[in-house]
Amino acid sequence: MDSTYPTITIDLVLDRLTTKEVLRAVLHAILFHRLFGTIKPKTIEVLDVTMPGVKDPKAEELVNEKVDAFWKGIEGGTSKSGQIFVTFSERKAKKTWGFPMGEEDVVWEQWVINAEVRQPRSELDRQTADANLSASLTKTLETILTHTSSEQGRAAVPLITKPDGISPFPFKINVKVAGIDLG
Template sequence: MEARKRPEYVLEILVDPIYVADIVRGILHTIFFHRYFPSMRPSSLDVLDLTLPVVADPELQTLIETRVGQLVRQLSSTSSPSGGSRGELGVRFFEKRRRKGGLGGWLTSTARGEEEVCWEVWKLKFTLTTPRTETERTALLRAEAPALQKTAMTIVKIVNRDKDHIPPITTSEMNPFPYEILLNPRAESDAKTTGFFA
């Protein structure tokens, strides 16, 4: 069987310190809304006058809140008066396969005889910008809502366009595809078991 190509999507987002948590939360939920395959009741989140989808799964929501908090703390601790603090989140989706041999790259050992193979990666690169004047703050606020809308529409365009790499659902488990959200993931050559933290 020929190995599927694993796509990697990179989104760069400029954020104001006031809205960083809401924007990050909204983007993560938008990705998961389109890649979380169990049946669910849709919910929504209002961010900067935009309504974004939310996956109402307690485990996923806890993970998202944890990573949002970690990213916000990191951006706040490295922030300078001139702005420019950066942070990254990585979202990866896996499929479970029968183990064929050794581990390598994006594989990780799970239950006996299984491995998890990454089938999609999202890299979210956030840059915190701190306006120095009220005029700059107003300009940033005016630009943030359209930028968030453009990012959400980019996600929708990608998930509607790129479907061939999604593995078949071969399990009756509630969530057929394990996932992870990483703060500052390292290069893709690192194994999942090393933690992927910088």
């Protein structure tokens, strides 16, 4: 895969009780800042951090499906860490020997969420983990805002030629746990 596009990495250490909630919030925040169609905003409160989200049935279903796939991979395996990839691309004419041969998706940006699930051993550990995760969520939101408003973040976005639905660009969310692609 060509890596000339920006790749933004987010590292999270999660608690079992808040894993799904946190991952949903982070995915929604990324989508909120990268879907350029008509979206309805919503807010998501997680660990005293307010994050933006997308109020769209298809986007919410996709996010829930991928978070559930991550959770099942973590619960069903020995690895307690995995990755969620959010990839944005554009449709371009595919040419072979100078002749048009259909269309292909060309990636223009990828987000990588590295997530590790840990179980606190005591109430003090839980409070410390929650405080650390809250700080990580704030940092994650800052990373998203900094990248999407930066010159590099704005330059990565292709020309929007037709406003289709919530996004003029195809996007995918993939999950990997223990090196196994869970879709």
